[in-house]
């Protein structure tokens with residue numbers, strides 16, 4: 234068994250083993266209080282204690298040894314005993330009597346009219362726990378969890394009986410059997426704690442936290458209200474109290490659901506806000522707050538569709554600050570950052586409303602310009618260049634002069650990537666031709682020369 238997340242089962246299993254051993258010691262040394270915790274109440278039958286010991290040992294072995302042989306053996310023995318017990322209960326045979334330890338004590342108790350039997354509830358509970366272990370060893374994990382969960386309902390009914398003083402609820406199940414019944418069912422549940430409902434309840438996240446509170450409140454509150462109802466029915470025969478009980482429980486469930494919805498909504502609201510912030514951050518350049526390359530590519534696809542629909546042109550303008558290394562070297566990296574921020578601001582203020590400017594990285598920017606005829610694009614690019622040249626950057630321009638940029642423009646071709654590449658080639662031409670200028674990529678000329686002609690306006 235993998236006990237990483239299921240570790241809560243280990244100590245419970247050991248406590249269960251100790252309790253059942255105490256019951257056996259009670260039989261061996263004639264200490265009745267060890268197997269009959271309430272004087273005159275039901276006793277834990279020696280066969281019940283023996284079966285619990287076998288099941289707890291199986292559980293212990295499963296995480297002590299790597300082989301499944303021994304844990305399985307310690308489960309198959311209880312299975313055989315429990316089947317014989319079921320046959321006894323259904324057809325008046327006495328198969329299990331032959332394998333009952335301390336039979337003389339049991340027989341004496343029967344003669345003295347003291348309750349000491351292994352009833353149907355205990356048998357079914359232990360059978361379900363055994364099936365839970367068996368299906369776990371056979372890797373039917375959800376079925377294992379289901380069996381353990383169903384098994385737990387038997388001692389829970391018994392607990393309710395002891396709490397309310399209703400003998401018919403606990404019947405032959407002693408308080409001790411009820412206690413280690415709960416424990417062994419929890420141990421059986423713990424072995425599949427990494428999956429299904431148990432995993433959800435134990436989760437450290439919101440769902441698990443809400444589920445744990447709901448499980449605890451959902452059991453204790455109706456139990457307490459029910460106890461008060463029982464008292465009022467017994468003391469003053471007020472049958473109407475049951476009606477109040479039903480209404481109280483219904484409102485309690487509604488309250489629980491509403492409280493959980495409020496809590497969930499509050500946490501989910503924070504999660505949504507963080508999610509939006511993360512999405513925005515993933516599309517934004519951290520320094521200039523301009524859209525980044527990722528947003529550029531996404532927007533390019535959208536604008537392209539628009540341009541196809543209204544049969545207009547889509548231009549890509551590649552922009553690079555000239556000699557930016559010198560900016561850093563002369564004025565320092567912090568001033569270099571300020572230059573980038575100011576250039577970004579100028580560009581975003583200078584482009585037309587439906588266009589987009591982004592920082593591709595380093596000192597490189599790009600503009601997506603739509604609905605501009607070829608004759609206008611050079612003017613548009615030069616307008617951007619002049620705006621940057623007129624930009625004042627505190628701590629730089631007054632000492633080192635204007636900031637200049639070079640631009641390369643390309644009309645959309647087969648894909649955004651190839652258009653970027655063409656614009657980059659045009660930009661390279663601007664740089665080669667002396668910087669602080671605009672070059673428009675001309676496909677026809679590319680066939681003869683690697684770069685298009687530069688034009689300084």
Ligand SMILES: Nc1nc2c(ncn2[C@@H]2O[C@H](COP(=O)(O)OP(=O)(O)OP(=O)(O)O)[C@@H](O)[C@H]2O)c(=O)[nH]1
Pocket residue numbers: 520553554555556557558559561565566567568569570573594595596664668
């Ligand atoms: N301050 C600052 N500098 C950056 C940032 N990103 C890139 N750089 C610098 O930008 C400079 C780019 O230099 P180069 O690629 O040689 O280009 P250049 O000096 O502008 O020369 P040309 O492009 O040929 O005109 C490098 O020194 C990088 O360290 C940034 O976010 N902040």
